[in-house]
Structure formats: structure tokens, C-alpha cells
Amino acid sequence: MATLFIGNKNYSSWSMRPWLALRWGGIAFEERVLQLGMLGYGKSKQPAVLAASPSGRVPALQMESGVVIWDSLAICEWAAERAPDLWPQDAEARAIARAVTAEMHSGFQALRRDAPMNLRRRAPAREWHQDVVGDVTRIEEMWADCRKRFGASGPFLLGRRTIADAFYAPVATRFRTYAIPLSPAAQSYCDTIFADADFQEWDEAAAREPWTQPDTDGI
Numbered sequence: 143m144a145t146l147f148i149g150n151k152n153y154s155s156w157s158m159r160p161w162l163a164l165r166w167g168g169i170a171f172e173e174r175v176l177q178l179g180m181l182g183y184g185k186s187k188q189p190a191v192l193a194a195s196p197s198g199r200v201p202a203l204q205m206e207s208g209v210v211i212w213d214s215l216a217i218c219e220w221a222a223e224r225a226p227d228l229w230p231q232d233a234e235a236r237a238i239a240r241a242v243t244a245e246m247h248s249g250f251q252a253l254r255r256d257a258p259m260n261l262r263r264r265a266p267a268r269e270w271h272q273d274v275v276g277d278v279t280r281i282e283e284m285w286a287d288c289r290k291r292f293g294a295s296g297p298f299l300l301g302r303r304t305i306a307d308a309f310y311a312p313v314a315t316r317f318r319t320y321a322i323p324l325s326p327a328a329q330s331y332c333d334t335i336f337a338d339a340d341f342q343e344w345d346e347a348a349a350r351e352p353w354t355q356p357d358t359d360g361i
Contacts, residue, residue, distance in 0.1 A: 145172045145204045146217070147194040151348035153345065153355055155259035155312035157201045158344060160217035162308040165340040167225030176200055177353050200320040215247050218305045230300050235292065239306045242284055242299065246309040253277040257316045258358050261348040281313060282328045289327060297334040311335045315345075 146164065148157035164171050176190050178200075188198070195202035195212045201222065202212045211217050215311065222228040230236045252273035270278075288299040288306075295301030299310065316333040317324055335341055 143170050143172055144206060145174055147174050147176055147202045147204070148353055149176055149200045150176065150353050150355075152261045152351050152353070153259055153358055154200065158259075159308045159313050160203065160221065161344065162202050162311055162340055163221045163305050164230055165219040165310050166308065167221045167228050169221055171203075172265045173236070173283055174288070178355070202296060206331045208297050215243065218308065227302075228305050231305060235300055238288065238291070239300050239304050242288065243306045243309045245284070246313070250277045250281070250313075253316065257320045257322070258359070258361060259312045259315055260319050260347055260358055260361075261315055263319050263359060265320045267323070276284055278322060281310075282325055285310070285331050286325075287327055289331065291309045297331070299331070303338070307335065311341055
């Protein structure tokens with residue numbers, strides 16, 4: 143059985159993504175949560191994280207052979223090789239799913255910077271920098287386009303659950319945490335994510351975690 147090393151469930155958006163993909167794909171794995179330090183694992187490489195991941199970052203998946211995959215999208219692609227339904231079967235739909243996933247994997251830096259994932263928090267509405275507003279607008283446009291194309295087959299971005307939804311699930315939580323106003327269609331998609339049983343399991347586990355990160359909680 144593979145082992146997935148993840149960070150604190152309340153804060154680690156990148157850990158949530160492959161965890162959901164593995165669960166949705168029906169792939170058995172052992173979960174090991176590593177408490178991330180106050181400064182975040184990107185600023186101070188922690189020995190426990192370095193022991194699990196050559197990059198010093200989580201998530202990281204250790205396969206049965208001992209080989210480690212240390213990138214969230216690479217872990218999801220590994221999962222899709224074992225559970226092909228994690229990507230759409232139609233070639234064009236699969237290409238769109240990969241495009242929206244890749245855009246999340248490499249983009250939306252302003253939203254990440256100013257609205258980090260913090261599942262337990264409920265912050266009051268506020269004014270956002272224009273670059274954050276631009277990120278939110280682009281995400282809403284992308285979600286709307288996917289739902290227009292594929293909405294007839296189900297409530298997720300490509301109809302049924304795919305890796306694309308695993309990548310945008312943490313984004314939906316950011317909108318909830320910081321009371322970011324959304325269109326009815328975008329809010330409906332967020333509600334679809336929040337109703338998913340596997341997401342709820344992660345969310346409930348995050349609520350039980352004893353760890354805090356005051357620097358993140360203060361944003």
C-alpha cells in the first residue's frame with residue numbers, strides 16, 4: 143500500500159488535492175499527517191518533512207517500491223493511471239480538464255497569497271486587492287465555461303468528479319473562509335464540493351486538529 147504524507151489538514155491545500163483524488167479513485171493508501179511548522183515548510187525545511195519528501199514539501203507519495211513522488215499533480219497522474227475515471231474519457235473533455243487543472247497548479251498567486259486555505263476560519267467580508275479580484279473573476283469564468291460544456295452530465299466541473307475538482311476544492315474553501323462573494327452558479331459549484339462525503343471527512347478532521355498557525359490565522 144502506498145503512503146501519502148500530508149500537512150495539517152486545516153491549512154495544507156496542496157495535500158488535500160491528491161488525497162481527494164486517491165479517495166475518489168478508490169485507491170487504498172496509508173495517510174501520515176506531518177505537522178507543519180509555524181513558519182511553513184517552504185520557509186524552514188523541517189527534518190520530518192525532508193525525511194518524507196526530497197523537496198522538503200508535502201504532499202509526497204511513497205509507493206510500495208519505495209519510490210517517492212513529491213508533487214501534487216504528479217501524484218494525481220499516478221492515481222489516474224490506476225483509476226482512469228479520474229480524467230474524462232472523452233479526449234477533448236480530458237484536455238480541458240487538464241488545462242484547468244494546470245492553470246490552478248501554476249497560477250492564481252494573488253489568491254494564494256492573500257487568502258490561504260484555513261478551513262476552520264470564518265472571516266468577515268473585506269475589500270480585496272485588484273489582482274485577487276482578477277483571480278476570482280478568472281476562476282468564476284472558467285467554472286462557468288466548464289459547467290456550460292459539461293453540466294448536463296453532473297454537477298462537477300466535467301460532470302462527474304475528476305482531478306480538476308480535486309484541484310479546485312481548496313479554492314472553494316477559500317471563498318467560504320473569507321466570505322468572497324460569488325455568482326449563484328459559482329456558489330452552487332462550491333456547495334457541490336462541500337456536500338461531497340470525502341471532502342466532508344477531510345473538513346471534519348481539520349476541525350479536530352490541535353495545531354494552529356497564528357501567522358495564517360491572522361490574515
